Amino acid sequence: MRHDPSPYPERLGRLRQGMAGKDALLVVHEKNIRYLTGFTGSDGALLAGADWVVLLVDGRYVTQARTEAAGIELFEVRNRVDGIVTVAEGWAVEAIGFESPSLCVEEYLRLQERLPTVALRPLYEELRLLRAVKSEEEIARIRKAAGIGAEALAAVQGMIRPGVREREIAIELEYRMRLAGAERAAFETIVAAGANAALPHATPGSRKIAEGDCVTIDCGAVWDGYCSDETCTYIVGQASDRQKEVYGLVREAHDRTIRAIRAGISCGAVDRVARGFLEESGLGSRFSHGTGHGVGLDVHEAPRLAAGREEILCAGMVVTIEPGVYLPGLWGVRIEDTVVVTEEGCEILTRTSKELTIL
Numbered sequence: 001m002r003h004d005p006s007p008y009p010e011r012l013g014r015l016r017q018g019m020a021g022k023d024a025l026l027v028v029h030e031k032n033i034r035y036l037t038g039f040t041g042s043d044g045a046l047l048a049g050a051d052w053v054v055l056l057v058d059g060r061y062v063t064q065a066r067t068e069a070a071g072i073e074l075f076e077v078r079n080r081v082d083g084i085v086t087v088a089e090g091w092a093v094e095a096i097g098f099e100s101p102s103l104c105v106e107e108y109l110r111l112q113e114r115l116p117t118v119a120l121r122p123l124y125e126e127l128r129l130l131r132a133v134k135s136e137e138e139i140a141r142i143r144k145a146a147g148i149g150a151e152a153l154a155a156v157q158g159m160i161r162p163g164v165r166e167r168e169i170a171i172e173l174e175y176r177m178r179l180a181g182a183e184r185a186a187f188e189t190i191v192a193a194g195a196n197a198a199l200p201h202a203t204p205g206s207r208k209i210a211e212g213d214c215v216t217i218d219c220g221a222v223w224d225g226y227c228s229d230e231t232c233t234y235i236v237g238q239a240s241d242r243q244k245e246v247y248g249l250v251r252e253a254h255d256r257t258i259r260a261i262r263a264g265i266s267c268g269a270v271d272r273v274a275r276g277f278l279e280e281s282g283l284g285s286r287f288s289h290g291t292g293h294g295v296g297l298d299v300h301e302a303p304r305l306a307a308g309r310e311e312i313l314c315a316g317m318v319v320t321i322e323p324g325v326y327l328p329g330l331w332g333v334r335i336e337d338t339v340v341v342t343e344e345g346c347e348i349l350t351r352t353s354k355e356l357t358i359l
Helices: 007-016 030-037 059-068 080-090 105-114 136-159 166-179 194-198 241-260 267-280
Strands: 023-027 045-049 053-057 073-076 095-099 119-123 190-193 214-219 221-223 230-235 292-294 301-305 318-321 324-327 331-334 337-341 346-348
Touching: 007 023, 007 030, 007 045, 023 030, 030 045, 045 080, 053 059, 053 080, 059 073, 073 080, 080 105, 105 119, 136 166, 136 214, 136 221, 136 230, 136 318, 136 337, 166 190, 166 214, 190 194, 194 214, 194 324, 194 331, 214 331, 230 241, 230 331, 241 267, 241 318, 241 324, 241 331, 241 337, 267 301, 301 318
Parallel strands: 023 095, 053 073, 095 119
Antiparallel strands: 023 045, 045 053, 190 214, 214 230, 292 301, 292 318, 318 337, 324 331, 337 346
8 A cells, every 4th residue: 555655755854854964864774764755665775865865776676666755766776885875976975874773784894995985874863763753644554453463363262272283373363364454464473372471472383272271372463564563361261360360460560551651751660660560569570571662664663661761752652561471381471552652641552352361
């Protein structure tokens, strides 16, 4: 689906703020290129000066780029470094700020050799929050992706029973998302049963679900480029008192954190709500990851809700809330929703109930 081109001038304008006349910015991360131009190809580069911008693509993408990045100058290249050098020399660029997490060392060294008089300046903080605040159109796409994920999750609940393998549920879940219109799964779907549920990033395997298992399912869909992310933990058959207790504590940490979210609170403070409650409950050492992360064109993007992160949440940021408790060798519980931050609180975009569900 074609993006509305109207957001791109404003986004490029934010990128260029504070640029000097002979400076340029080099963007090579494909999701950032998409965000700034609408071009959805998997390879390219964007070079932007204070009053000019050039999208560099190879012959595979010229026709696509003309359609998706209408109004932006295109430069066809056979080799990305050669193209960057040609454009930079053509505009007499004196300094290039580049995405340090995305430009490989080999290309950096080749640019350094080919542009000996141009200062190459690594950028990270300047670009890290570029996509953090979402427009209404972006939020609508994430909401749609979340709806697709929720429908697929509901459709496979009946499969979560003794004797069914983790892998079988993951395959069916991804099939259901694609059938409902998803471009693809947002990440490799996690289905983890029993002791595997104590692994936060377990890979679905051949393990068969057994009576009394906790089964954690972490899934997301992509719709029009934007991701969703949601985790549910189910219990099969009969839940033990300890499973019910831990589920209730994780759910309370989840709910308290969602109630704490609002524009103006720091990411670290959000993390402290979930972590502090689980520490008070004697489970702090079993919560081994951050409380959440941004979601958008990437399923993991800025901001990050974790200890020591003092970025301030703004209205329009979309983040996950996903406390978890993991008991190695036994089982684990994680509960995750994706929310959009508002001035007064947040709106939950994911739809599946987080009540304790025994199947």
